[in-house]
Amino acid sequence: MTVKRKNIRVVLVEDHPSYREIVSEVIQSAKGFSLSAVFENVDDALRQMPEADVILMDIGLPQRSGIEGVAELKKRTDSPRIIMLTNFTDDEKIMQAIFAGADGYLLKQIPGHKLLDAIVETMDGGTSMTPFVARRVLEAFKTRAEVKDETTENISVREQEVLGLLVQGYNYKQIAEKIFISPETVRNHIRNIYEKLHVHTRSEAVSKAIKQGLLK
Amino acid sequence: MTVKRKNIRVVLVEDHPSYREIVSEVIQSAKGFSLSAVFENVDDALRQMPEADVILMDIGLPQRSGIEGVAELKKRTDSPRIIMLTNFTDDEKIMQAIFAGADGYLLKQIPGHKLLDAIVETMDGGTSMTPFVARRVLEAFKTRAEVKDETTENISVREQEVLGLLVQGYNYKQIAEKIFISPETVRNHIRNIYEKLHVHTRSEAVSKAIKQGLLK
DNA sequence: TAATAAATGACGCATTTGCGTTATTGAAAT
DNA sequence: ATTTCAATAACGCAAATGCGTCATTTATTA
16 A cells, blocks of 8 residues: 655746657656646746646746746745756856746756756755756855955844945935934944944945855 | 776765764775775874875864865865765855865765765766755855846946945045046046946945946 | 943044036047 | 047035044843
8 A cells, every 4th residue: 555645746848849858758757756737938838837846947948038937936926946957058047047046957968867856856945956057156156255254253233234234325314214223323333343344434344244244 | 898997086084983884885885986095083184195086074073174174185286076074954064165165065864876976976077065055055145146237237447447446445535546547537437337336325336346246 | 249242322523425517538339 | 520438537515424532221241
């Protein structure tokens, strides 16, 4: 007697006919998976999207790109998990897809069994990335961030709050209104923040706050 | 007649005896892999490291952590590729390891065959991450960076130069001295930058410049 | 209990900033 | 040949900023 287990419902969005065939075949022949729908462009997918667990979306679709597709779908409530299928070539788009909120980034030449693994892992709340993509992401990450420097003292909770507003460009008065204190107190907080960060201007404070990840 | 192929030489650094045993077993019994050395702490590993292709390093070692280990090894010429083995718990350390320059981040409970896959993929220049780790990394990434927004016009070379100095906290006069133009011209450049970025203060400009990667 | 730190508030003042307005030069595009 | 644009420069002025100095309250820690 086996426990009745629901299949993982997969939707594929891919314009290239032969690749569409290959992936469809993999999903359909796999135990525990079912292919709910196949679309060849984003517009159709957005209009006719059925209930599903995971969407496999080509990143480089004509007309509306897969990135727009992700962004749209992720706005919906109960959006399924979305895995992007990418080529070696579209390096720039990988980053855009990440910010659009995709849950996985796989190279198209991934073997069938690994694609299935990735779908399961994504269902379990992880983010599947092929090592090539992961490398790109980390490289981009490292160029943007800095390690927190040892001399930076602890910024208090209230100060972090003020610092966050500073980064958004608010002035004394505006910050004061937002957190219901006097502008003079804001000045004092900022003064203290400067001292802790060893800076003397807003720009430097904003710069350090962002680069060192001092916010939130 | 088979082609003679060199084994992938693996080194393991892990303090926990039972886990050490398990991994050693996996490597030794795998075709195409050989276990060159096993260390139980970073100091021994640094002192006696043999030639190897891939190092598997526990991230949470006593005394000198695996993170220090990576940092040290990566300074050496011809450093092998390094894969960190992590637990669910040490979230903060994952980021530190990334900045230390590790080439892979795997959860310890990874099945043997996937560990072997990851070693191969890392050898091929990729970065292997288990989906759990990948998720953490992307979350951290997303909070720090933004996508370049479409409305941002092209910042000219000279303007980028000025913007860079702005981010470093210099004022009109200081920027003027640095690039040998009048402070009034600096004002003009900054004015134009503001217009292109749709901002009205230094803080906002600095913030956008960093988050959108407008520098250099 | 005394010292310390965080959060609050205030006044004065020199400096810096943001913006309106105007103008010249050289290079690139039409 | 002319328009457009980047880079340069200048003046004025209201608003915002950075910093010195001082003070109160409430936690927390030594």
